[in-house]
Amino acid sequence: xxxxxxxxxxxxxxxxxxxxxxxxxxxxxxxxxxxxxxxxxxxxxxxxxxxxxxxxxxxxxxxxxxxxxxxxxxxxxxxxxxxxxxxxxxxxxxxxxxxxxxxxxxxxxxxxxxxxxxxxxxxxxxxxxxxxxxxxxxxxxxxxxxxxxxxxxxxxxxxxxxxxxxxxxxxxxxxxxxxxxxxxxxxxxxxxxxxxxxxxxxxxxxxxxxxxxxxxxxxxxxxxxxxxxxxxxxxxxxxxxxxxxxxxxxxxxxxxxxxxxxxxxxxxxxxxxxxxxxxxxxxxxxxxxxxxxxxxxxxxxxxxxxxxxxxxxxxxxxxxxxxxxxxxxxxxxxxxxxxxxxxxxxxxxxxxxxxxxxxxxxxxxxxxxxxxxxx
Amino acid sequence: xxxxxxxxxxxxxxxxxxxxxxxxxxxxxxxxxxxxxxxxxxxxxxxxxxxxxxxxxxxxxxxxxxxxxxxxxxxxxxxxxxxxxxxxxxxxxxxxxxxxxxxxxxxxxxxxxxxxxxxxxxxxxxxxxxxxxxxxxxxxxxxxxxxxxxxxxxxxxxxxxxxxxxxxxxxxxxxxxxxxxxxxxxxxxxxxxxxxxxxxxxxxxxxxxxxxxxxxxxxxxxxxxxxxxxxxxxxxxxxxxxxxxxxxxxxxxxxxxxxxxxxxxxxxxxxxxxxxxxxxxxxxxxxxxxxxxxxxxxxxxxxxxxxxxxxxxxxxxxxxxxxxxxxxxxxxxxxxxxxxxxxxxxxxxxxxxxxxxxxxxxxxxxxxxxxxxxx
Numbered sequence: 106x107x108x109x110x111x112x113x114x115x116x117x118x119x120x121x122x123x124x125x126x127x128x129x130x131x132x133x134x135x136x137x138x139x140x141x142x143x144x145x146x147x148x149x150x151x152x153x154x155x156x157x158x159x160x161x162x163x164x165x166x167x168x169x170x171x172x173x174x175x176x177x178x179x180x181x182x183x184x185x186x187x188x189x190x191x192x193x194x195x196x197x198x199x200x201x202x203x204x205x206x207x208x209x210x211x212x213x214x215x216x217x218x219x220x221x222x223x224x225x226x227x228x229x230x231x232x233x234x235x236x237x238x239x240x241x242x243x244x245x246x247x248x249x250x251x252x253x254x255x256x257x258x259x260x261x262x263x264x265x266x267x268x269x270x271x272x273x274x275x276x277x278x279x280x281x282x283x284x285x286x287x288x289x290x291x292x293x294x295x296x297x298x299x300x301x302x303x304x305x306x307x308x309x310x311x312x313x314x315x316x317x318x319x320x321x322x323x324x325x326x327x328x329x330x331x332x333x334x335x336x337x338x339x340x341x342x343x344x345x346x347x348x349x350x351x352x353x354x355x356x357x358x359x360x361x362x363x364x365x366x367x368x369x370x371x372x373x374x375x376x377x378x379x380x381x382x383x384x385x386x387x388x389x390x391x392x393x394x395x396x397x398x399x400x401x402x403x404x405x406x407x408x409x410x411x412x413x414x415x416x417x418x419x420x421x422x423x424x425x426x427x428x429x430x431x432x433x434x435x436x437x438x439x440x441x442x443x444x445x446x447x448x449x450x451x452x453x454x455x456x457x458x459x460x461x462x463x464x465x466x467x468x469x470x471x472x473x474x475x476x477x478x479x480x
Numbered sequence: 481x482x483x484x485x486x487x488x489x490x491x492x493x494x495x496x497x498x499x500x501x502x503x504x505x506x507x508x509x510x511x512x513x514x515x516x517x518x519x520x521x522x523x524x525x526x527x528x529x530x531x532x533x534x535x536x537x538x539x540x541x542x543x544x545x546x547x548x549x550x551x552x553x554x555x556x557x558x559x560x561x562x563x564x565x566x567x568x569x570x571x572x573x574x575x576x577x578x579x580x581x582x583x584x585x586x587x588x589x590x591x592x593x594x595x596x597x598x599x600x601x602x603x604x605x606x607x608x609x610x611x612x613x614x615x616x617x618x619x620x621x622x623x624x625x626x627x628x629x630x631x632x633x634x635x636x637x638x639x640x641x642x643x644x645x646x647x648x649x650x651x652x653x654x655x656x657x658x659x660x661x662x663x664x665x666x667x668x669x670x671x672x673x674x675x676x677x678x679x680x681x682x683x684x685x686x687x688x689x690x691x692x693x694x695x696x697x698x699x700x701x702x703x704x705x706x707x708x709x710x711x712x713x714x715x716x717x718x719x720x721x722x723x724x725x726x727x728x729x730x731x732x733x734x735x736x737x738x739x740x741x742x743x744x745x746x747x748x749x750x751x752x753x754x755x756x757x758x759x760x761x762x763x764x765x766x767x768x769x770x771x772x773x774x775x776x777x778x779x780x781x782x783x784x785x786x787x788x789x790x791x792x793x794x795x796x797x798x799x800x801x802x803x804x805x806x807x808x809x810x811x812x813x814x815x816x817x818x819x820x821x822x823x824x825x826x827x828x829x830x831x832x833x834x835x836x837x838x839x840x841x842x843x844x845x846x847x848x849x850x851x852x853x854x855x
Contacts, residue, residue: 162567162570166569192537194540197544198540199573199577200574203574208577
């Protein structure tokens with residue numbers, strides 16, 4: 106059989122203020138196309154279905170529809186675990202009814218030990234859990250880290266192995282040796298909460314979620330699916346999609362899914378970016394992180410760029426900005442507050458608010474007082 | 481067949497700060513006992529399963545367990561609609577899977593017109609809806625009130641009547657002529673959002689939720705189930721429970737359910753209330769609304785009462801309090817702020833906070849200024 110391995114949908118996520126829901130629904134449709142065109146027997150979703158434990162009504166409606174589509178419309182077995190972004194309790198609503206149509210959803214550690222058998226493969230659905238839950242489950246107060254808990258979990262999982270079958274673990278954790286990007290909120294970064302690869306050795310395939318870069322680890326049997334969309338500039342060059350896994354050979358094939366809006370990092374001069382010959386050739390609708398190569402002050406830069414590019418998620422400078430007063434003797438005469446205001450505007454494209462001006466003035470005043478007192 | 485008609489569970493509700501979840505779980509167990517001892521074929525829940533559209537995780541876990549118990553453990557058909565307190569979207573999570581085990585859940589107007597047939601009875605599950613939803617559904621901008629929308633809804637419902645069957649409507653609205661207590665939040669009180677009884681005439685039984693007093697309306701075929709628990713002092717004398725309805729005769733029998741803590745209104749003197757001969761004879765654990773018959777100032781009244789009665793939800797005076805300065809010439813000399821402080825403490829059992837004292841002082845100052853200016 107062949108199953109899709111995906112994870113980290115983060116339904117309801119925002120990208121620097123832009124609502125991604127329509128993009129998430131669009132990439133889901135791409136996934137549906139893949140499922141229809143390939144011979145797919147099941148879908149694994151390895152946690153973080155929602156972006157927040159308290160998802161918005163729109164997100165709930167959207168995810169409900171997606172799960173309904175996969176399990177009831179496409180009639181596919183669905184193997185799902187909760188991630189650290191999901192509320193285990195909220196996500197589990199309806200789970201006791203889901204398994205009637207082979208939609209298997211685990212959100213509690215205690216449920217992980219009963220495998221789901223599809224064909225010749227046993228799937229163990231291990232949801233995200235914290236050491237406290239392991240302490241309670243194993244009645245063992247010494248389990249303070251994931252590192253300590255996981256060998257006990259694995260021992261109990263492998264006890265239920267049918268040796269005549271293949272064994273797949275679906276998990277949502279940080280595997281030792283993997284690297285991470287800016288878009289995952291790391292609950293704990295560091296060795297104690299990373300799962301040792303040795304602990305995973307008994308499985309034929311470990312279908313992971315948690316890290317958004319599918320290449321976060323390079324192991325024969327351990328794979329992150331990666332997110333379906335790019336969630337940060339650091340992922341701009343990553344291809345996003347799903348894995349198609351064959352349970353006879355455990356070969357896996359990455360299938361890229363085209364996003365509605367790509368996330369692109371451009372390093373250009375302001376003149377290039379505002380040149381129609383350039384911007385008519387690219388997809389201006391993409392989410393754009395811009396790095397300006399200019400050194401000069403550019404008046405109203407953000408407003409001008411936003412007129413051309415509606416989805417700018419950030420602008421920075423490659424080399425910093427030349428100090429304004431070095432260019433124009435007039436500005437040397439500006440009061441500190443005005444200088445600050447101008448600098449802020451040049452950098453962010455916005456003026457300081459009244460409140461910000463007040464804070465700045467207060468701070469400048471107190472500095473001046475201290476200076477005067479010192480002199 | 482015989483079905484239970486219940487409504488307005490309001491899981492997660494608080495009663496003057498006291499968490500009712502344990503009481504709600506306890507009264508649910510009483511309901512389970514009734515279901516087991518009577519011959520019950522189905523359960524109707526007519527809306528407001530949750531108290532808030534964004535229910536707490538504890539409430540979600542609790543309601544999920546209750547619905548699982550009824551539908552899967554007791555193996556009963558479940559006919560459920562959302563009320564104005566529920567989030568239609570959140571509550572509907574899993575609904576497409578529920579009907580496989582005869583758990584029918586409607587949260588959208590559009591779903592109301594397909595009846596659920598159990599034996600010789602058609603159940604129409606009409607969730608709470610607002611005029612805007614009727615406008616959208618009927619593509620009729622003239623529908624500004626429930627009163628205007630309901631005849632169109634009814635006409636469409638009755639179109640699907642099988643004339644050889646009985647017809648039950650499950651609804652969550654204010655039926656014209658009913659009265660309400662303090663614990664329902666009336667979204668709109670008044671004629672335009674009350675449903676005329678004439679609109680309901682075609683049904684053999686109308687199983688309603690929304691009003692917490694089961695006697696809110698006295699009609700042969702229209703019945704509120706009432707809430708399972710008392711949610712306000714105004715309900716202190718109401719019996720709470722469920723109806724058992726026979727679908728041959730549409731006779732209905734009220735079955736009272738005993739709460740874990742009753743809500744009792746006592747009108748007594750402070751001396752009686754603090755007399756062990758009295759309080760050892762009553763259930764001091766009940767939720768108590770106390771009306772003191774005393775006229776005198778009682779120092780530290782609330783603290784002393786709370787020592788005896790842990791679940792006081794309110795204290796007032798039958799006759800007001802005698803003015804302190806009439807009793808004790810010393811207090812006449814108190815400054816206005818001190819008088820206010822003492823009065824507040826006598827009435828509420830609490831002292832004014834620093835912030836409240838500041839507000840009071842500011843107000844007194846401004847009154848004094850105005851007076852001085854006027855004189």
